[in-house]
Amino acid sequence: MLDLSAASLLMIALTFFLAGMVKGVTGMGLPTVAMGILGTIMPPAGAAALLLVPSFVTNLLQLLSGPSFTALALRLWAMMLTILLGTIAGAWLMANDTAGWTTMGLGAALMLYAGFSLAARQLSVPRSLEPFLSPLIGIVTGVITGATGVFVIPAVPYLQALGLTKDDLIQALGLSFTVSTVALAIGLSSGGALQFDSMSTSALALAPALLGMWCGQKVRNAISPATFRRWFLVCLLLLGLELVVKPLF
Template identity: 45%
Template structure:
């Protein structure tokens, strides 16, 4: 188990270091092949929190971003408390969280492949932010991953590169805190969060992030992004089809 955790988080950290996001999506996608989504989400707590804080505080101006995106963050919190989706603790419900995760991964991959066609939503930010935040928070406690619709929404606001990276880090940090609180309050079969294993996962995640930054300068980023997002579409689609019994 430890070997699997090290390998998964090393790969996920490398991807995050290369393109700035993707650690929870990749880690959840791979881990749920052998353990439940609830267990996988527990392992994500420490690596996600530390790497997100690293991403958030890499540059200054954090308070400025909080003032701009406070309604988005509030929506994430509300969505994680009052979600309209089956949660990670309801794995036996009619709509399995594994299938929802697969759908999120596939959508995430499609978004990455066609991101250039995204419209500029900045003029509508005031009323869209709380809605997007709510959906993001609701899906976080349902899948363990904050991807859709928060990531494409933030990337559609036409932010500068550093602001974009920090804004994603801010949303990821708040979502991870909400997920940790949810897992504490809604354990499956009284299963506590395994912080020891989560701390073990942090080390390969950080090493992977460091390696990812090195890879970023060695291969064309656009080429890597296409390969990565195509893989997410394939894997996410397979997960959904497998859950519904097609495969």
């Protein structure tokens, strides 16, 4: 059962406001931030259950905002299918973890993503390799998503390497994140980690997440997105390190 005290609800609301703000500024990061912060105060399975509704709604809006859904779905269907299967399988690890390994895995995933992004390594994948790489990237992303609740590794660097236009990349990320969210819900439900109080609290978290997104879009016009993104990644790196070492003490 979730702790639904006033202090806990306030913490959840503030977390999703901050996560929504990051998404409003950078176009991504809501599940990553939410999992990172909530993972310090509750098991990853509980944190993952809370992010389902805000993540699904915000990513669905992002998915539907672009003009190329059919073309992207046909191009990326194998990756989406293996994300679905891998996430459902990986969620068993999260739902049945009793030794804190998924908390350490969450921290490692955050550190890997932040470190890769700070290094600003731009990869390029030839179109001829996509039929082989897409299913592999999908299954690895799915297992990591299911085990940690973080959707970004290695899906985001891979999609960035496909040479998509800016609008198509945003829509492709929305597609990947939406599939991951649905698959995570299925995996947590089949593993017994998804309960009614989790979903009701997740629905309540939608409002601060949307408010945060709106504020983030306003902030994006006032500061440099590159500067914000750099400091956000540094904080994410430190947060990941804290999650890695936490179970050791």
